[in-house]
Amino acid sequence: MFSMMNGNPFPHTSQTFNISPHRFQPRSKRHFLRRQPLKRLLLLLCPLALLLFFFFPSLRTLAVPSLGTRIFRDDPLITTVHHYDLSKSAGTGRGWEREERVLMCIPLRDAAPHLPLMFSHLRNLTYPHSLIDMAFLVSDSKDETLLLLNTFLEKLQSDEDPHQRFGHIDIFEKDFGQVVGQGFSDRHGFAAQGPRRKLMARARNWLLSASLKPEHSWVYWRDADVEVAPPTVIEDLMRHNKDVIVPNIWRPLPDWLGGEQPYDLNSWQESETAIQLAQTLGEDAVIVEGYPEYATWRPHLAYLRDPYGDPDVEMEIDGVGGVSILAKARVFRGGAHFPAFSFERHAETEGFGKMCKRMGFSVVGLPHYVIWHMYEPSVDDLRHMAEMEQERLRKEKEAQEAAGKEKPDGVGSAAAVSDSGESPLKESSREKDPLEMYENGEGFLDSVRAAHLRAAKQVAEEMKAQQVAMEKAKAEEAAKKAAAAAPGGSGLKDAKNAARKSKDAKPAR
């Protein structure tokens, strides 16, 4: 024995495998008998209870008190009382399967030219349309935004394909007064940023508070001026199951400006420099990104894009941009909003990101998942484009002249006509303000946007004509009635008033 143990702690002896407890040992009979009746009782009771619960649902509350929420249900006979368990609209990563409702908020201001494109995006959304409620806020608009919006919505909601139709749609009108114009250079000048952002924040808050209902699980903020977005955008963002999530926003540029460019610089991670900068500023100051006046050295979501990167890569951020935000409704229910004051030296969407962080919500950006914002040329860009176009025309003319000398007359003039048809820049328009030309959709801007603009104008004019005709008819009818009621008197005046009234009357709840 000892020789075998020597140097080997686990010697192979015959006893190694002889572990005695592995032998069958019957339980003591007394023990078994004592437990038997209890088990039998259980055996009988369980199925009985289950059966009872199955056939009499009202008994379930007795067994599990938390099922007491069963009483938490609307009575079909009492239409004025509504119950909602907010935990059922918590929002999960698979909302489209669990039929979670999404509130889509779209603030609009002088957005008529963008509407046709916006609605084509809406139609393409793959998230079940019946689960999407939409809320629009039309504020301080001088163009036909409201009229166009109505037309498009009417058309969309009476679509032949029931799957195209959306849930409930709210349109709100409210003017906030405007501090600056909506031109690109007006909007993006440094001085205008603070007050402008605060106003936009108010608009967003009004829109949200008026439209958010207890049954909404998600809120999707989307700007109208998006050029290209994946139709699956809602699901793509939702899949990440974060409290607040934004994609990367870029914009296409003309070739001579480099083809593409980061657009939304409001999605960023906080930096030490920025925190120190914030401490030196007054209580009401607002730090805005993307201006040399405030060098914050923050990592921007926009600059981190890799065109071939994995679109699912996430990045923790502190400020968010507003072009396309998907947030769980519980974030807004918890009180997070777009600060219309300086919250930790930030306002609007950036302040929203900061506030969400402060409240412990997750705020995430996707650096490689891109949505393309519309390209709106700045005044400088437009001037540059005008010069380029003139240069091009001059060269063409020269070429034509050169060609005209060689070729017979007929062919040359035909070419000239088709040329001017394609790019109707006239000699007289050289002195015109490029911005004006751009907004009129005339001239050298051979872009999709100009075409949309023209289409929008046409529709708006048609609608206007229709409305005028209808009003006329109404006024005539009213005048007839008034004349019949009071033949000698202020019949005409009354009729006019009646007509005005019918015009002002708007459906309200």
Added chain:
Amino acid sequence: MAVYKSKKFRGRPLSIITIVGASLLLLFYLISPSSSSSKAQKRPPPAIGGTKSISHYRLDGLQSTWRSFESHERVLILTPIARFYDEYWNNLINLNYPHELIELGFILPRGREANSALLRLEEAVKRLQTGTKKNRFAKVTILRQDFDSPFSQSEKDRHALSGQKERRAAMARARNSLFTTTINAGISWVLWLDADVVETPTTLVQDLAAHNKPIIVANCYQRYVDHGENKIRAYDFNSWQDSDTALQMAKDMGDDEVIFEGYAEMATFRTLMSYQYVAGNDIHEEMQLDGVGATALLVKAEVHRDGAMFPSFPFYHLIESEGFAKMAKRLGYQSYGLPNYLVYHYNE
């Protein structure tokens, strides 16, 4: 074979139970309507083929004026409720602002105690909304909050300083959930009325609205019996004017610390509205406030719509309703209080 089987199972009655139970459960889930339990809540089926369900509102036309009563302004009365008091309910239905202009909103925490409150609330609401037309309210919304409250509701616990931050934060979240989901395009005023406010003048809404202030709060007192004598004492200490001491305290505090009013551990020397009450003085005397309590608080809807909410985090070292007054101030709205206009809190 049969013998073998029965032998096998006799030894393991547990397995039989499991099998029977599992199959029954399976059956239950297969047959029972797959409604509410797993799926998110739905609205009445989205209009397919029927109405276009497009609504249009002009928020410009909304007013909240001192003549609320005559200009038919709608009032939303909001109450976070954990206990149901009959006195509260009776007081509520006795408010003589036209009921067809009033919408009610309640939010209940999760838990057993709230369940019993819910039962009684349900019953009361049902009785009212099926009763005389004149007494019915325009709309009643009952919400169940989506988070657990970290506190029990016993009077002692509620007022201990240590738990104040969590308690007030949860309260703030409940209030925010309530107003963000119930305020709709037609609402002009929001009245926050706590569930334990059991006695107010019947003209509460008109009286407060008549001052035409963005935020105005009544003075909350409590009735008690002392040696057989009926007396009143101050109850809500959240309505105050700031003091230099408090401001200095806030300056020296860390980012996540909060100042609470009414605790000896934190002497703030603020001017408390509770102690400005003088019996017999004009009830419409106003005073400016920097912090407000939400026991009976009337707010113009535009204040909430602009974004003023009840911070659930330390906002300028303030939280909940006190933080609300501060946030409103940052948005340009001044709060006011009526020191001689009393409402009464339930006495536990």
